[in-house]
Amino acid sequence: MSADTAAVVVDHVSKKFKLYRERNQTLKSAVMRGRKTVAEEFWAVNDVSFEVPEGHTFGLIGRNGSGKSTLLKTLARIYYPDAGSITLRGKAASLLEVGSGFHPELSGRENVYLNASILGLKRREVDARFDEIVEFSGVEKFIDQPVKNYSSGMYVRLGFSVAVHTNPDILVVDEVLAVGDGAFKEKSRQKFLEFTRDGKTVILVSHSLPQIREMCDQVAWLDKGTLREVGDAETVTEHYEKALVDEKE
Numbered sequence: 001m002s003a004d005t006a007a008v009v010v011d012h013v014s015k016k017f018k019l020y021r022e023r024n025q026t027l028k029s030a031v032m033r034g035r036k037t038v039a040e041e042f043w044a045v046n047d048v049s050f051e052v053p054e055g056h057t058f059g060l061i062g063r064n065g066s067g068k069s070t071l072l073k074t075l076a077r078i079y080y081p082d083a084g085s086i087t088l089r090g091k092a093a094s095l096l097e098v099g100s101g102f103h104p105e106l107s108g109r110e111n112v113y114l115n116a117s118i119l120g121l122k123r124r125e126v127d128a129r130f131d132e133i134v135e136f137s138g139v140e141k142f143i144d145q146p147v148k149n150y151s152s153g154m155y156v157r158l159g160f161s162v163a164v165h166t167n168p169d170i171l172v173v174d175e176v177l178a179v180g181d182g183a184f185k186e187k188s189r190q191k192f193l194e195f196t197r198d199g200k201t202v203i204l205v206s207h208s209l210p211q212i213r214e215m216c217d218q219v220a221w222l223d224k225g226t227l228r229e230v231g232d233a234e235t236v237t238e239h240y241e242k243a244l245v246d247e248k249e
């Protein structure tokens with residue numbers, strides 16, 4: 001497999017949302033306006049293009065609200081771009097976010113089956129991998145408890161374990177590592193290495209620049225919905241850090 005093949009091609013992608021505004025909040029003005037609301041268009045992702053090389057860990061950085069999660073959801077086909085296109089090679093990307101995909105009232109065991117089936121595994125495939133999934137997550141003792149009683153770290157460990165064991169070609173991870181402890185971070189790092197050695201691709205959002213530098217080869221920096229810079233992790237994180245400092249001054 002060539003290292004230069006693109007796993008993901010993001011081509012002039014834009015995604016807009018509508019912002020609804022309530023200007024005068026009196027009952028009279030609301031009645032006068034009737035059912036009409038004032039909506040303004042807002043481009044959360046604006047004409048972004050880059051390529052993610054296959055078999056690498058790719059980072060996405062930027063300030064709060066810069067469009068990172070919106071772009072990841074577009075990659076995972078949860079959102080459809082309003083302009084441009086995204087091309088994925090291989091099995092569709094699995095998106096992993098803190099707290100997504102789990103049903104709080106169900107047990108860990110039931111959630112593993114539910115979540116794995118949403119991510120495309122058949123029941124017998126989950127049966128075959130169940131012990132491994134639970135072992136990797138480290139929540140064996142609590143697997144039959146409802147996940148609403150899990151700590152946020154346990155929740156994420158189990159979700160992460162399911163996602164990596166469904167074997168996606170592209171794994172998309174949104175700030176999940178932030179809630180894990182040191183041991184979990186190390187385990188995740190090893191898993192990403194294993195993934196990329198197999199020619200799979202990881203796309204990672206994190207506000208921890210040391211973590212981005214440690215795990216990613218290349219990084220894209222989003223700024224208010226636009227692509228500010230894309231390149232090797234050291235260079236881009238350095239420029240981003242400098243911009244954050246400059247802004248404070």
Ligand SMILES: Nc1ncnc2c1ncn2[C@@H]1O[C@H](COP(=O)(O)OP(=O)(O)OP(=O)(O)O)[C@@H](O)[C@H]1O
Pocket residue numbers: 017018044062063064065066067068069070071
């Ligand atoms: N479903 C939605 N409807 C309306 N606006 C949205 C929606 N999702 C995101 N936005 C807006 O799009 C912008 C980008 O949000 P996004 O969640 O992509 O940012 P982010 O870079 O992931 O930020 P953070 O670092 O805080 O996670 C924000 O202004 C947000 O309010």
Ligand SMILES: [Mg+2]
Pocket residue numbers: 068069070174
């Ligand atoms: Mg986000």
